[in-house]
Amino acid sequence: MHLLDLDRAGVLALGDFIARHNAAPERHVASLADAPQAVREEVAGFGDDEFRACAAYDGAEPAGIFLAEYDRELARAWLKGPIVAADDPAAWRTLAAALLQRIETLLPAGIDQVQLFFDERALLLADFAREHGFVARPYASLSMALSVPTVERSLREAVVVLPRDLRADFATLHEATFPGAYFTSERLVESRDPRRWLFVHRAGASLSGYICGSVSAQLREAYVDFLGVREASRRKGVGAVLLLGAASELRAQHGIESLRLTVRSTDDPAVGLYAKLGMRTLRSMRAFERARRHPC
Numbered sequence: 666m667h668l669l670d671l672d673r674a675g676v677l678a679l680g681d682f683i684a685r686h687n688a689a690p691e692r693h694v695a696s697l698a699d700a701p702q703a704v705r706e707e708v709a710g711f712g713d714d715e716f717r718a719c720a721a722y723d724g725a726e727p728a729g730i731f732l733a734e735y736d737r738e739l740a741r742a743w744l745k746g747p748i749v750a751a752d753d754p755a756a757w758r759t760l761a762a763a764l765l766q767r768i769e770t771l772l773p774a775g776i777d778q779v780q781l782f783f784d785e786r787a788l789l790l791a792d793f794a795r796e797h798g799f800v801a802r803p804y805a806s807l808s809m810a811l812s813v814p815t816v817e818r819s820l821r822e823a824v825v826v827l828p829r830d831l832r833a834d835f836a837t838l839h840e841a842t843f844p845g846a847y848f849t850s851e852r853l854v855e856s857r858d859p860r861r862w863l864f865v866h867r868a869g870a871s872l873s874g875y876i877c878g879s880v881s882a883q884l885r886e887a888y889v890d891f892l893g894v895r896e897a898s899r900r901k902g903v904g905a906v907l908l909l910g911a912a913s914e915l916r917a918q919h920g921i922e923s924l925r926l927t928v929r930s931t932d933d934p935a936v937g938l939y940a941k942l943g944m945r946t947l948r949s950m951r952a953f954e955r956a957r958r959h960p961c
């Protein structure tokens with residue numbers, strides 16, 4: 666068995682391997698997709714200086730892989746793995762540990778916090794995280810989906826692309842609603858990635874809420890990264906309008922059929938809103954965190 670560091674092409678070559686070994690809920694790494702096309706799109710979307718990867722090979726055969734996506738400004742990395750083929754739990758643990766050690770070593774200086782993210786049914790992975798000093802977040806994260814319904818035209822027209830005059834308001838609202846989020850407001854506004862979208866709802870001269878995310882035309886699906894409504898505008902239907910309006914607009918623009926998002930199980934307003942709109946829960950997941958372990 667030998668370990669190799671991978672560039673993007675190396676990871677893409679293992680797209681099928683990742684999808685195949687990430688399909689069973691008992692081994693599912695929630696920060697990676699479980700369909701080959703979705704994995705490839707995910708990997709293609711990583712910025713050049715935003716990810717690292719390593720793999721284990723048994724001769725020419727892939728035996729495992731670990732990826733990490735990081736943000737230098739937030740000093741955080743989202744570890745995407747371990748994906749290990751071995752069925753035997755002891756062999757699985759040994760290889761997963763070697764890959765974890767390697768991926769942490771590969772992270773650039775300044776990345777201090779690391780996170781793992783697993784399906785709640787993946788008990789082997791949860792044990793692995795604890796054995797390596799990670800602590801589970803006290804709440805689950807739910808992956809939820811909405812089939813895009815047909816809505817009135819007026820609802821679709823209520824959401825618009827962020828106007829220039831509301832950029833400062835948007836930055837204030839995003840930072841107040843999601844402090845320390847994995848996307849800063851500048852990054853959201855300045856993104857040139859054609860897959861990214863951002864819509865807002867305005868009340869006269871001010872911003873009442875926003876919704877943003879990315880779209881996969883091939884998967885006919887949009888993912889919501891953030892949905893936020895100004896406190897004074899809550900409970901007036903703005904959140905529902907943003908979700909339904911964005912879904913409808915994205916269907917018109919990109920042909921999407923469903924909208925997906927992740928929400929904390931303890932976030933009653935958001936879970937209440939999604940339940941009211943008829944969203945279904947696809948998966949319950951758990952994040953594990955700790956300080957990065959530096960190589961000695």
Ligand SMILES: CC(C)(COP(=O)(O)OP(=O)(O)OC[C@H]1O[C@@H](n2cnc3c(N)ncnc32)[C@H](O)[C@@H]1OP(=O)(O)O)[C@@H](O)C(=O)NCCC(=O)NCCS
Binds near residue numbers: 901928934935
């Ligand atoms: C979640 C959020 C976007 C909801 O926005 P909103 O504009 O208040 O939502 P709506 O007015 O459209 O709410 C529609 C339904 O959602 C549910 N809901 C909204 N707020 C709720 C609350 N505080 N408690 C329980 N249910 C709530 C209700 O079913 C409500 O219908 P009702 O008013 O007829 O009872 C808003 O609370 C928010 O910005 N929260 C902080 C950021 C966040 O958590 N975003 C979601 C991350 S995934």
